[in-house]
Each structure stands twice: as structure tokens, then as C-alpha cells.
Amino acid sequence: MGSFFNTYGFLLTSMVLAASLALSLYLPLMAGQLSLASPGFYALGGYIAAVLSTRYPAAGNTLFPLWRLLAEMLLAGLASGVLAVLVGVPALRLRGIYLALATIAFVEILRVLSLNLAITGGAVGIFGIPQPFSTQIGYLWIAGPLLLLSMLFTYRLERIRVGRAFVALREDELAADSMGISPTCYKVLAFTLGAVLAGVVGAISAHFLNTWNARQGTFDASISYLAFVLIGGSRTFVGPVVGGLVLTALPELLRALTGVSGLPPWLGQFLRDGRLIIYGALIAIGAVFFPQGLITPDLLSRWRKLQP
Amino acid sequence: MRTFVARTVPLFLLLSLLASCGAPTAATPTTAPAAPTNAAAPSPAAPEPTTATNASGAAPATGDPIPIGIAVAQTSNVALFGQEQVAGAQVAEAYFNQNGGVNGRPIKVVLQDTGGDEAGTINAFNALINNDKVVAIVGPTLSQQAFAADPIADKAGVPIIGPSNTAKGIPEIGDYIARISAPVTAVAPNAVKAALEINPNIKKVMVLFAQNDAFSKSETVVFQHTVTDTFKLDLIGVQTFQTTDTDFTTQATNVLNAAPDLVIISGLAADSGNLVKQLRDLGYTGLIVGGNGLNTPNLFPVCKAQCDGIIVAQAYSYQADTPINQDFRAAFKAKQNKEPGQFSAQAFTAVQVLVEALTALDKTKKLADMDLAALRTALNKQILSGTYITPLGNISFTPPGDINQQQFYVARVKMSADGSSGAFEFIK
Numbered sequence: 001m002g003s004f005f006n007t008y009g010f011l012l013t014s015m016v017l018a019a020s021l022a023l024s025l026y027l028p029l030m031a032g033q034l035s036l037a038s039p040g041f042y043a044l045g046g047y048i049a050a051v052l053s054t055r056y057p058a059a060g061n062t063l064f065p066l067w068r069l070l071a072e073m074l075l076a077g078l079a080s081g082v083l084a085v086l087v088g089v090p091a092l093r094l095r096g097i098y099l100a101l102a103t104i105a106f107v108e109i110l111r112v113l114s115l116n117l118a119i120t121g122g123a124v125g126i127f128g129i130p131q132p133f134s135t136q137i138g139y140l141w142i143a144g145p146l147l148l149l150s151m152l153f154t155y156r157l158e159r160i161r162v163g164r165a166f167v168a169l170r171e172d173e174l175a176a177d178s179m180g181i182s183p184t185c186y187k188v189l190a191f192t193l194g195a196v197l198a199g200v201v202g203a204i205s206a207h208f209l210n211t212w213n214a215r216q217g218t219f220d221a222s223i224s225y226l227a228f229v230l231i232g233g234s235r236t237f238v239g240p241v242v243g244g245l246v247l248t249a250l251p252e253l254l255r256a257l258t259g260v261s262g263l264p265p266w267l268g269q270f271l272r273d274g275r276l277i278i279y280g281a282l283i284a285i286g287a288v289f290f291p292q293g294l295i296t297p298d299l300l301s302r303w304r305k306l307q308p
Numbered sequence: 309m310r311t312f313v314a315r316t317v318p319l320f321l322l323l324s325l326l327a328s329c330g331a332p333t334a335a336t337p338t339t340a341p342a343a344p345t346n347a348a349a350p351s352p353a354a355p356e357p358t359t360a361t362n363a364s365g366a367a368p369a370t371g372d373p374i375p376i377g378i379a380v381a382q383t384s385n386v387a388l389f390g391q392e393q394v395a396g397a398q399v400a401e402a403y404f405n406q407n408g409g410v411n412g413r414p415i416k417v418v419l420q421d422t423g424g425d426e427a428g429t430i431n432a433f434n435a436l437i438n439n440d441k442v443v444a445i446v447g448p449t450l451s452q453q454a455f456a457a458d459p460i461a462d463k464a465g466v467p468i469i470g471p472s473n474t475a476k477g478i479p480e481i482g483d484y485i486a487r488i489s490a491p492v493t494a495v496a497p498n499a500v501k502a503a504l505e506i507n508p509n510i511k512k513v514m515v516l517f518a519q520n521d522a523f524s525k526s527e528t529v530v531f532q533h534t535v536t537d538t539f540k541l542d543l544i545g546v547q548t549f550q551t552t553d554t555d556f557t558t559q560a561t562n563v564l565n566a567a568p569d570l571v572i573i574s575g576l577a578a579d580s581g582n583l584v585k586q587l588r589d590l591g592y593t594g595l596i597v598g599g600n601g602l603n604t605p606n607l608f609p610v611c612k613a614q615c616d617g618i619i620v621a622q623a624y625s626y627q628a629d630t631p632i633n634q635d636f637r638a639a640f641k642a643k644q645n646k647e648p649g650q651f652s653a654q655a656f657t658a659v660q661v662l663v664e665a666l667t668a669l670d671k672t673k674k675l676a677d678m679d680l681a682a683l684r685t686a687l688n689k690q691i692l693s694g695t696y697i698t699p700l701g702n703i704s705f706t707p708p709g710d711i712n713q714q715q716f717y718v719a720r721v722k723m724s725a726d727g728s729s730g731a732f733e734f735i736k
Contacts, residue, residue, distance in 0.1 A: 127455035211455035
């Protein structure tokens, strides 16, 4: 078991972090806003943690104090929230594909900024970020509760007034507006909630990856997070979480399969070299068989009925 | 529920079809090692009696192979470099096993793909360290990946040899981190010097670099420093581009307007190739110096005939007249049907350093008697204390783990008239 956690501690934590990021994309989507800005806030949160922890290193050669990590997460969340409100108010006047484009532009602006600023270390980025845990699996103590809390939060959100307003906006903005739901207010709220979560995850990831640079949270990342949500299912919060967990684990599962003893060499070779091909094919097959995503509200309610 | 089942069953049927392909053979007992390595390497269990010339006269290695991890980018846009490294490492595996391995025991190169990102590199390192139980790792390809994954290997006490990490601060990550790739500060100035020897009248210099690439960013600083401080030339402008760019009209126009005598480019193969092509298309005729990213034959298909004349400083020359390099060059040519480049030579050298360090260690204490952790620690000490005669020349390590390399080279690209083939011609 110990060796399992040594090998897959990093993967387990990345899965949990990916699930949290998928949730951060799901939150604006709850209000019908296709925003790809999450990676931008993720990058921002990471830079905040990276700069703070490397500029003011902890005294002595000990582990980075946990309270400082929590403080960085809080600060990253706050900064992302403020920026989200500033960006969100004008950007959310756009709808559908135009909003998606604007958020892609936002991510790109942040990336170019981080390449040019001195404090972010340009393309080399920031390295030697201190570690609050002695093992990679240790991060699960932070990432796990964060995911559970965000899931609980989203679960409740789907069932209270604000969440209902989000869903009303998603289903029909005009109708919702005519019923007295302020579209701007709720859209910005949904956008900001997602941004805060992404910023907090970024702060953890910077420590977790040891290094932070402008290659984190780019447009490519937006697309993979979107895939988490779409494959997992975009109508209930369980979908993005499952999507994030499964899609992050899949390439590594395929890697592990190549090590299974007794495989004929050609199959091992194919599994290793073609693992990304298989990954892509599985996503395509998943999209064909489950157009609504793996987890749909329909499915969840059926499962609930099966319980005695 | 029925529709869910109806959808899930075919999916799992498909999956089980995939999985069942392996089942019949799983039952048959095999003596071969569990983890599959590259198919081209001689099977350690039954070494074929080959007729290949055996340089040292030693018998081919037999017995339980020693696993050496290779974690480089076999996929993503970094794979242009990673694949050359894989080729170099595989040639090294075959060559050293042919020549007696580690005192008669063969080595086994275990490949794990890092992809182009940081998380993939950490996953590959973890797999090599914990699952494949390698004694040491050669990798990763990029310095940024090294900053992410090397601390993990250092903590686990696994020696790392960086085959192509040239950024500042890599060997300083930890005691177990070393590299056999010379830092840019040592290599880059040689190319500018060579350009000045070709055209002593160079006055005005223009520098271009890929802003989003860590290596190019640090390399351009060295180039600019060389131009203004070392050779007292006139740096008339600095232009930036992105490694993902394909259209360089703006940069090329700016260069032509400034009319420099020399253009220095730091970028990766695909983008720099396009940049050179568009510069030449628009009519630039002066000299071009390229950074390490242009130091690969993968550049040739991009700019074809217009690649001709690019000057690149090299940490390796396939023309180096040493026995080990002649052997490497011949083995590489036999397998890949082309001359080896710097990235392949560096990967070969990294494996060679490990083999020689293991051999030296085995002479003092049998490797089989040591447990893995002790072996890794002892191996790390041995790596840093040894000197090695390699295709890169005679090398050794500084106490933090940086390479001491004696000789550098400068090459000029020579393309055939139709641009279909080309080579690096060494000018010094």
C-alpha cells in the first residue's frame, strides 16, 4: 500500500485538483455562461503563492508552515474574486460564444503579462517553491477537503434561491429577467465563485508542482477543463467532479497497463506509444455513447429511486 | 435505467475486447522481464550472437538487467527533441550491452513519456522510481520540467542526469541532480565569434527570441551580453515571437528595415525554421546565428533550402575524432540512417556516464548485494566523482553536479540545392 501511495500520490492529488478545477468551470456554466477564464485565475493564484513563498521563505530548513499555505489560498481566492468582478461586469454583457472568446482573450492577456513581468520570472518562471508536506500524497489533506467543501457548497447551491436563479438564467435569460432575477448580478456572482475556486486551486498547485511558469493555465488547459465538464456531464455538480477525476487518471492508468506482466510485447508497445491515441478514442467514444455526459440528473434520480 | 445500460454495455464490451487481447499470453510463463522495453534492443534473456564488431572485445552482457530510466518527451511539441534523445539512449543500451554491460550484467533502458508538461514529468518520474525501480533517471527534456520533477527524485534519493537542461539553477536543485548539458553561457558565444570570423565587418546586430520558451529567454540574454559586452557590436534591436507562431511578417519586416549585418535567433525548431524562411523570402541576405533550439536536423524540413548558412554553436560534433565517438556515430548511423545530433549524443553520454559509474561501483562492491536505496546513493557519489571519455569529449562534474566540458564546436547548415536534405558542417 505504501508503494502504491508513493507511486500514485501525485496522481491522486492531481485528480482531486482537476476535479476542483472542473467545478470552477461548472459554476459559471450553472448560470449558462460558457466561461473559459478558470485557467487564468488558476495561473493568478499560482503566481501569488509562488511569489509569496519564494520571496519570503520560511526560516530554517523545515517544511513550509501550513498556515502560510492556507493564507496564500485565502489571498489567492480574494485576489481572483476581485479580479473576477472587475472583468466579469463588462465581459458578462457578452453571451454564448462571444463570452467564451472574451474569456480566452483574458487568459491570453494574463499569460503575456506573466511572460513579460520581472516578478513572474518570464518564461523560466518561478522555481524552488517550498513544500508544506514531506510527500506528494500529503497535499491530499488540503486538496481533498477543498474538493469536498466545494462539492457540498455546490450541492447546497443547486437547491437554494441563488442556485435556482442560476438555473433559471441558464434555461432562459429573458424569462428569468422578466421574473425579477437580475441577470448581471447572478452571472457575475457565478463567474466570481468559479474564479475564487480556481484561484485557490492554483495556490495549492504552485506548491504541488514545485515550479510555476507561464505554461500553466493556458488556452490548452481551458480546453481540457471543458472536456472534464462535458464528458462528466454539465447538468449536475457530480458530472464535472467525475469527469475531472476520470480524465486525469486515464492517461496514467494506460501507462500503468503497459507494466502489467505477461502482456505480449507488441501490445505493451502499443499501449505505451499509443496511450494518447487510446485516450482520445475513449473520449470520442464517451461523447458518442453519453452525449449528455457520464452523469446526468436523470441518472442520479434513478439511482436514488433504486435505494430502498 | 434501461438506456443507461444499453449505452454502457457496448462501451464496456469494447473495452473488454481491448483488454482480452492480452489475456491468452498472460497465462504462459515467460522468463522475460515484466516491463516491456524497446523492441530493437537485444533481449537480455537470450542475447543473440551478432556479428557486429565488438570494440572492447568483451562478451555481450548476460543476466538480470539493471534498469535505467529515460524520462523524456516522446509526445507533444517537445517531442522533436525527445525523440532524438530516445534514439541516443537506445543506441547506448545496445552498444554497452554488446560491450559487456556493467561487468557482464546488461542494462535495460526503461522509457516513460513525460509529454511536454510538468505534471506528466512528475508522473513519469514516479512511475520510474516506484514501479520500474530504476537505479537512476536520464531526463527530462525541458528545464521547466526539471524544476518540477527533479525535487521529487532528489527527495526519493534517485540520481538524475539532465541530458538537455541548460537553465541556471538545475544542478543546485539537490545533491542527486546532475547534468551533462553545458549551460548556455559556455556554448552560445562561440557562434557569434564564428560569425565574426566569416564576416569581420559585422557592425549592426539584431536579436530575436521566443518569448514563451524558458531556454530561448535565458539564451538570448547570453547572446545580447556577448554582442554588446564581449565583441562591442551595435545591438540595434530585440524582437520577440512565440514558439507557437507561424507568421513572422512583422518581425521579418522590422529586421529588413533595420538592415542588420547579423541576425541572432533563439527559439525552437519549428518556429525558428519558419522565421528563417520568411526572413530569407523577404530578402534578408546577411548572416544568421541560431541558438541551441535550431541545433537539430528537424529544422531542415521547415526552412528547406533557406536553412543554408545558419551558424549554430554545438556542444557536440559527430566529426570528433575519438574512438568512442566513432563507435557511437557508426552505431547511430546503422540504426537511424543519419548523422547523430547533439541531443542524441547527450542522451548517449548520459547513459554512458551511468554505465561507467555502475561498473566502477560494481568493482568495489557487488551491485547485487546492495539494496536499491543504498545503490542509488552510492551511484550518485560515483557519478559525481568520476571522469568520463564520451562522445562529448572528456567530461567530469563540478561538486553541485554541473558538467565540466572542455571543447565546443561551431557548425554551419549546408543544404542541398533543392532543400530536400542537409547537414551541419563543422567549421571549428
